Amino acid sequence: MSEEEKKLLEKQLWSVANVLRGKMHADEYKNYILGFIFYKYLSEKLENYVNEKLLANEKYKFHEVDENTEEGKQIITAIKDACIGHLGFFLKPKELFGYLVKKGSGELKNEESKFILEDLKNILNRIEQTSMGTDSEDDFKGLFDDVDLTSTKLGSRENQKNDVIVEVLTHLRGIDFKLEDNKGDLLGDAYEYLIGEFAAGAGKKGGEFYTPAQISRLLSKIVTYDKKRIRSVYDPTCGSGSLLLRLAEFTEVSDYYGQELNPTTYNLARMNMILHGVHFAHFNIKQGDTLQEDMHGDLKAEAVVANPPFSARWKSDSDPQLTHDDRFSQYGRLAPKSAADYAFLTHMLYHLADNGTMAIVLPHGALFRSGAEGHIRQYIIQKQNYLDAVIGLPANLFYGTPIPTCVLVFKKCRKEDEDILFIDASKDFIKAKNQNRLTDENIQKIYETYTERKEIDKYSHRAELDEIKENEYNLNISRYVDTFEEEEPIDIETVAKELKTLNDEEEGLQNKIAEFCEELKIDKPF
Numbered sequence: 001m002s003e004e005e006k007k008l009l010e011k012q013l014w015s016v017a018n019v020l021r022g023k024m025h026a027d028e029y030k031n032y033i034l035g036f037i038f039y040k041y042l043s044e045k046l047e048n049y050v051n052e053k054l055l056a057n058e059k060y061k062f063h064e065v066d067e068n069t070e071e072g073k074q075i076i077t078a079i080k081d082a083c084i085g086h087l088g089f090f091l092k093p094k095e096l097f098g099y100l101v102k103k104g105s106g107e108l109k110n111e112e113s114k115f116i117l118e119d120l121k122n123i124l125n126r127i128e129q130t131s132m133g134t135d136s137e138d139d140f141k142g143l144f145d146d147v148d149l150t151s152t153k154l155g156s157r158e159n160q161k162n163d164v165i166v167e168v169l170t171h172l173r174g175i176d177f178k179l180e181d182n183k184g185d186l187l188g189d190a191y192e193y194l195i196g197e198f199a200a201g202a203g204k205k206g207g208e209f210y211t212p213a214q215i216s217r218l219l220s221k222i223v224t225y226d227k228k229r230i231r232s233v234y235d236p237t238c239g240s241g242s243l244l245l246r247l248a249e250f251t252e253v254s255d256y257y258g259q260e261l262n263p264t265t266y267n268l269a270r271m272n273m274i275l276h277g278v279h280f281a282h283f284n285i286k287q288g289d290t291l292q293e294d295m296h297g298d299l300k301a302e303a304v305v306a307n308p309p310f311s312a313r314w315k316s317d318s319d320p321q322l323t324h325d326d327r328f329s330q331y332g333r334l335a336p337k338s339a340a341d342y343a344f345l346t347h348m349l350y351h352l353a354d355n356g357t358m359a360i361v362l363p364h365g366a367l368f369r370s371g372a373e374g375h376i377r378q379y380i381i382q383k384q385n386y387l388d389a390v391i392g393l394p395a396n397l398f399y400g401t402p403i404p405t406c407v408l409v410f411k412k413c414r415k416e417d418e419d420i421l422f423i424d425a426s427k428d429f430i431k432a433k434n435q436n437r438l439t440d441e442n443i444q445k446i447y448e449t450y451t452e453r454k455e456i457d458k459y460s461h462r463a464e465l466d467e468i469k470e471n472e473y474n475l476n477i478s479r480y481v482d483t484f485e486e487e488e489p490i491d492i493e494t495v496a497k498e499l500k501t502l503n504d505e506e507e508g509l510q511n512k513i514a515e516f517c518e519e520l521k522i523d524k525p526f
Helices: 003-021 026-054 070-086 097-104 117-129 158-173 186-201 203-208 213-223 242-249 263-275 320-324 341-350 371-384 440-452 465-470 492-520
Strands: 229-235 252-260 283-287 301-306 352-363 387-392 405-411 419-424 460-464
Touching (some): 026 097, 026 186, 117 158, 213 242, 213 301, 213 352, 213 440, 229 242, 242 252, 242 263, 242 301, 252 263, 263 283, 371 465, 387 440, 419 440, 460 465
Parallel strands (some): 229 252, 229 301, 387 419
Antiparallel strands (some): 352 405
């Protein structure tokens, strides 16, 4: 997408958002806008598929099929079976996005009513209903649960709500996502842009569903290094799915796996997958508490990535079975209930394939905290030797928290298994309005340093395992990368001369002031 196209698209998207911006918070109106974009996408995807594949040799288009005639009913039945098998859902001609907008805006001559609120409710339900009992059921179930068309924030009366919805849909109709362009991904870019903007507007809540794009790129580049194709990628705290999808920028990904606790964000992740052209058979996103209920028990993924909630509380003391869980049992201790960082970390290691790479974002405290965390950290380094690199990032990169963070990289079969690479990238960033940001150059420097395992003065160091042991398995980056800058030596003789000169000048000024005071017959100020 060119810069000009990007700016036009952003302008169009915000014209849609402006309809709802004054009525509710960004964290609320995102559900409507993203949900309606998804409905538009599904409708146009289905219409394109039917017209280009199923009706290619016919003289009529799908939207022209009369559902009220016997012939029309037969055509729709045949088309329905094909659509569900290929797309995973189905819509009738009068349930298409284009038809609904025309009705709401009064463009249909045969329709007296412009009221579409009830129609829209039924259509969104129908998308889910047509997938029931099929292979796509889990991927469409409850997708539109957060699009609350009964909310009084849309208006106090039904006709007011209807007018708002019609205005939003009409604005969306004017945006061409170019679905026919198989090489482009304008809709995916638009969706990613909106999710990022909503995350920024949602403040602390934004961090719950979105990892800043530059961080996602860094993690994705690292775990896809030297791989043209990855069979499976997994994110146990997948949020909106953006981090998972980012890997496709750098390698071919066959299957995506994820789990997300928040039901609203879980819906967002599934929508995001479909909008990016991932077939329902190639993603498996589950909803639930990853640590309490592992829904991908047998999965061993080639790439594992995550930006879990920093130092979140977890119920480590409420379930005795957790101590016998294979994800945690070998380490001898459970992560403390006040900080689940190492619970997420060992969960991810359990799901990492022997030939895979794992990258996780954690707060700096995970590098040096003692107790159970120190015990687990020592086991991973000393017994397993899985830790490959520690990368320190700048502060204030993430939504809702200003703390500095780090990326820990793991491999079960390390080529360079006698040392751990430490990178201090905490000073390389640009200041933005509300938070700091990594540039492409910053990311490339980290990536090249990691892949080439380079030692750069005051930036990176390869610490041998004995050195780690000497530091009692404390991974605080400052212990390994010396960033101390010596101050320039002070020339005492020169400074003494400057002080004498200043002293002489001060004495001369005082004499002048004394003369003025005598002339004015006033007391001297000293």
